[in-house]
Amino acid sequence: MTGKAMKSSGMFLALSIFFLCLPLTILSPDVACGQVKQMSMGTATVGGILNNIGSAMAQCVNKALPEVNITAEFTEGSTENLRLIGQKKMEIALITPQIGFSARKGTGQFKDKPIDFYAVVRMLPNGNIWVVLDKSKIRSIPEMKGQKVAVGPASGGLGVLARMQLEANGIDYKKDIQPFFMGAGEMAEALKDGAVEAAFLTEELAQMVASTHKIRPLSWDKKTLSEFMSKHPYFGEYTTPPNKIKGVDFPVLTVDNGIQLICAKEMSEEMVYKITKAIVENLECMGQIYAPAKAITPQWTATELGNPVHPGAIKYFKEKGLWKK
Numbered sequence: 001m002t003g004k005a006m007k008s009s010g011m012f013l014a015l016s017i018f019f020l021c022l023p024l025t026i027l028s029p030d031v032a033c034g035q036v037k038q039m040s041m042g043t044a045t046v047g048g049i050l051n052n053i054g055s056a057m058a059q060c061v062n063k064a065l066p067e068v069n070i071t072a073e074f075t076e077g078s079t080e081n082l083r084l085i086g087q088k089k090m091e092i093a094l095i096t097p098q099i100g101f102s103a104r105k106g107t108g109q110f111k112d113k114p115i116d117f118y119a120v121v122r123m124l125p126n127g128n129i130w131v132v133l134d135k136s137k138i139r140s141i142p143e144m145k146g147q148k149v150a151v152g153p154a155s156g157g158l159g160v161l162a163r164m165q166l167e168a169n170g171i172d173y174k175k176d177i178q179p180f181f182m183g184a185g186e187m188a189e190a191l192k193d194g195a196v197e198a199a200f201l202t203e204e205l206a207q208m209v210a211s212t213h214k215i216r217p218l219s220w221d222k223k224t225l226s227e228f229m230s231k232h233p234y235f236g237e238y239t240t241p242p243n244k245i246k247g248v249d250f251p252v253l254t255v256d257n258g259i260q261l262i263c264a265k266e267m268s269e270e271m272v273y274k275i276t277k278a279i280v281e282n283l284e285c286m287g288q289i290y291a292p293a294k295a296i297t298p299q300w301t302a303t304e305l306g307n308p309v310h311p312g313a314i315k316y317f318k319e320k321g322l323w324k325k
Contacts, residue, residue: 037271039070042081042093046074050094050259052290053123057261060285064278068271079109085264086115092267092275094123096157097234097258097305104307116265118310120272121279121301123259124293125238128161129252131191131206132198134214141169141218149177150187150199158184161257162200168228169220191215203240210246217245217252225253234258234306258305272312276301280316298322 043054054072062069070092075081081093082103097119106114132138138147144166151166151173152159159181166173173179180187180196187199188209198218201209209215217240220228229235236256242249261279263272279286280298287294302313302322309317317323 035067037068039068039092040073040090041070042075042084042090043072044075044077044081044094048077049124049126049292050077053259053286053293054094056286056289056293057123057279059289060282061275061278063285064282065274068275068278081262082110082115082117085117085262086113088264090264092120092261092263095260095262096126097260097307098232100260100262101234101306117262117307118265118267118272118313119304119307120261120263120276120310120313122236122303122305123261123301124296125236125256126259127238127254127256128158128200128202129206129240129254130165130198130218131201131209131215132218133191133194134216134247136197136216138198138218141165141220142171144198144218145171145176147177147197148180148195149173150180150182150190150196151177152181152187152200153183154181158200161255164232165200165228165255168231169224203245206245210248214247215245217248217254219251219253220255222253225255228255232306233304236303236305256305260305260307262307263310267310267312269310269312269315272310273316276313276316280320280322 041054041058044050051072051074058070058072075084078095078099081090081095082100084090085093100117102108103110103115106112130141130144138144151162163173171177180190182190184202184205188201188205190196191199192209192213206215206217225237229237236258238254238256240252240254242251280301283293283296283298286296298320299322302317304325314323
């Protein structure tokens with residue numbers, strides 16, 4: 001090939017690359033060809049709440065922030081996500097704050113192997129409520145003493161949460177009630193059938209029971225809940241609005257087990273700022289894809305649950321008057 005031909009070929013290649021990159025430049029001045037930031041985000045198993053909200057969030061952030069492409073990955077949940085963050089195999093993930101708190105402190109399943117990270121935003125409420133049928137004489141959580149109560153499985157996170165909540169309300173599950181160890185769906189069926197007097201249900205399962213039976217969720221006492229959260233800062237407070245559950249025309253104060261989007265400690269302030277902004281300003285988009293996300297408000301995203309928030313997220317929250325700390 002002659003020098004002139006080589007020069008023409010080089011010019012053609014340069015022009016080809018320019019025109020390939022041009023659409024991206026038009027879409028966003030911040031995005032140069034080949035500079036889209038690819039991120040894997042740990043969620044959980046198929047159909048779980050972490051995967052559902054993670055998939056919705058990824059779609060909306062990717063649309064709002066073209067220089068980032070987040071892929072929601074199936075994982076085993078919070079514990080695996082934290083370990084992947086610790087191993088630098090992921091930069092962002094969704095977790096329950098209680099498990100994150102344990103990871104940072106190097107306790108429990110992370111004993112002597114702490115994993116540090118930052119929280120970015122608080123995601124949708126994630127809790128269980130104590131439910132009785134409307135005909136029950138039980139009017140408060142402490143009144144479950146002496147009764148048959150479905151308290152979740154004998155092992156696993158759900159059962160641990162139920163026992164912690166009972167203890168906070170002055171109930172020793174070994175001595176003060178007749179505990180029934182069951183999976184989530186089994187508890188709902190047992191309540192409907194009258195096999196138990198009270199059950200520890202998700203809002204969705206409470207809705208299912210309410211479709212055929214009149215129910216009465218049991219609200220926490222405000223003082224008791226405040227003391228519980230003071231002792232366990234990785235839990236939050238959530239009030240189920242009146243009429244959200246069929247036949248329940250009063251608010252139900254309960255514990256939010258929480259969901260946090262977290263990131264690696266090394267993630268830049270600029271990137272976290274952009275992701276935080278994209279999430280908070282596209283909550284409506286997330287609610288259209290995953291209906292439970294409609295419960296998230298900008299104020300809600302800026303509340304802490306036991307784990308430190310990234311400076312980039314705090315910067316955005318302060319600009320919008322959302323940071324109350």
